[in-house]
Amino acid sequence: MKAYEQMPRSIEGLEGAGEWHELKIMMPALRNKRVLDLGCGFGWHCRYAREKQASYVVGVDLSEKMLHKAREKTADPFISYVNMAIEDIAYPDAAFDVVMSSLALHYVKSLKAISKKVYNWLTPGGTFIFSAEHPIFTARHEQDWYYDGNGKRLHWPIDHYQSEDVRETMFLGEKVVKYCRF
Template sequence: MLENKYDDESFFQKYSQMDRSQNGLASAGEWSTLAKLLPDFTDKKLLDLGCGFGWHCRYAVEHGAAAAVGIDISQKMLAVARSKTDSDKITYLCQPIEKLDFPPQSFDIVLSSLALHYVNDFDALCAQASCCLKAGGEFIFSVEHPIFTAAGAQQWHYDPDGTISHWPVDNYFNEGQRTAIFLGEQITKYHKTLTTYLNTLLQNSFSLRQVVEPQPSLELLSTIPAMGDELRRPMMLIVAAQKQN
C-alpha cells in the first residue's frame, strides 16, 4: 500500500505550521530558482504532481494558464488547496502520483515540487509524464538531492561540542527505500542517483534543458546565519526537461 503520511493528523498539523505551508511560494527557499525555469503559462494546460496546497496550480492560472490539474494522495492537503482556490480553471484530484492515467498529449507542462522522492518507480513515472505531454511540452521537477537522500537518516553528524561535523553520504549507489525523520516523524522516501534521474528522462523521450542544484539566496544567507550550513551540501535538485517530437 502506498504511504499517505500527509493524512496522518499529527504529521499534517506539524507540516501545516511550516513557513512554506503558511506563506506559500514566497517562503519556499528553492522557489526563486524554480520560477526562473518555468515556461510561459499563457493558454497552457498544467499537470501538477503532488500538488499539496495547490500553490503552483494557482500560480500557473494567475500567469495565464488555460487550465491546471493538481493531483495528490492526501485528502487533507487537497481540502486546504480547495479552500484557497477560487478559479474554475483548476481541478484537484485525489490519487497517487504513480497512478497517472490521462489521455496522450493532454498537457503542455508537467510540474512537480518535492514529491518525486516519494515515488519508487521513477522510470514508470517518466513514461507516464511523457505520454500525457504534448510534443515540445515541459517536465519540470524538484526533488531532494541524491547526496541528501543517500544515507537515509537525513541528519548532520555533530562533534562532541555540538558543532556540525559533516553530512554523511553512504550507500549512494544502493538505490531504493530509505526511512528518514521529517518533522520528528518517520517517513518513507526513495533514494535515486543523479544518473538515474537524468538518464531515465533521456530514455523516455526527454531532452535536458536545465539541471540546477539551488543554493540559498544572498538574502537568506544574510538574514538567517544558520542558512550558511546549506552551502556545505546540496539539499535539492531541480531539473527542466522537454519532450521531443
Template sequence: MKQNKYDDPGFFHKYSRMPRSLGGLEAAGESPAFRALLPELRDKKVLDLGCGFGWHCRYARQRQARSVVGIDISKNMLERAKAMTEDPQIEYRRLAIEDIDFAEGEFDVVISSLAFHYVERFDTICRKVYHCLVLGGTFVLSVEHPIFTALAAQDWYYGPEGEKLHWPVDNYHSEGPRQARFLDNDVIKYHRTVATYVNALIDSGFRITKLSELQPNQDMLDKNPAWQEEIRRPMFLLIAAAKI
C-alpha cells in the same frame, strides 16, 4: 508503496504549521529556482503532480495558464487547496502520482515539487508524463538531492561542541527506500542517484534542458543566513526536460 502521511491528523497538523505551509511559494526557498525552469505558461494546460496546498496551481493561473489540474493522494491536502482556491480553471483530483493515466498529449506542461522522492518507480512516472505531454511540452521537477537522501538520518556529522563538521554521504549507489524522520514521524523516501534521475528522463524520450543544484546567491544569503548550509551541501535537485 503509496504513502499518505498527510491524512494522519497529527502529521498534517505539524505540516500545516511549517513556514512553507503558511507562507506558500514565497516561504519556500527553492521556489525562485523552480520558477526559473518553467516555460511561458500563458494559454498552457498544466498538470501538477503532488500539488499539496495548490500553491503552484494558483501560480500557474497567475501566469495566465489556460487550465490547471492538480493531483494529490491526500484528502487533507486537497481540502485545504480547494479552500484556498477560487478559480474554476483549477481542478483538484485525489489520485496517487503512481496512478496517473491521462490521455496522450493532454497537457503542455507537467510540474512536480518535492514529491518524487516519495515515489518508488520514477522511471514509470517519466513514461506516463511523456505520454500525456504534447510534443515539445515541458516537464519540470524538484526533489531532495541524492546527496541529501543517501543516508536515512539526513543530518550533519557533529563535533564535540555540537558544531556541524560535515554532511555524511554513504551507500550513495545503493538505491532504494530509506526510513527517514520528518516532523517526528517515520516516512519512507526513495533514494536514487543523479544519474538515475537523468537517465530515466532520457530513456523515456525527454531531452534535458536545464539542471540545477540550487547554489545560493548572495541575495539569498543576505536575507537568510541559514542558506549558508546549502553551499556546504546541496539539498535540492531541479530538472527541466522537453518532450522531443
C-alpha cells in the same frame, strides 16, 4: 500535518520554498496552457499557473489533508484537485502542455514509468519541470544535523550515499518511504 504547516513553504508559499527560484526560471510561459502538478501539496504551483493565465490546472496529491488545505486556499473554477497516488494517474495522450512536480518524485517507486506517462500526457513540444530531493537528504534514516552540547551545528551525517535504493526515513516526525536516485 501541523509540522508541515509550520514550514516556510507552507507559510510564505512559493517564496518560502528553496527550490522555487530555480523552478521559476525553467517555467515556460503559461498563458493558455493546460497544466498538471504532480504532488501539488497545498496547491501553490497550481495557483501560480492560473495567475500566469494557464487555461486550466490539475493538481494531484496522495494526501487528502494537503488537498483540503489547497482547496481552502483556492477559489478558482479552473483549478481542480485530485486525491491519488502519482503512480495511479491516467490521462489521455497530449492532455497537458506543462507537467510540473516539486519535491514529490523521490516518493515514486518507478521514475521510468512516470516519465513515460508524462511524455505521453504532454503535447508535442510540451514541458516537464521537476525537482527532487538531493541524495544527501535521503542518504540516512535520520535527516538532521549533528549538534555539539551548545547547540552548534557540527555536520550532516550521511551513509549509503551512492546506493540507489528504497529508504525508510523520518520526515517531520512521520515515517516515509523515499527512493534514492542520481
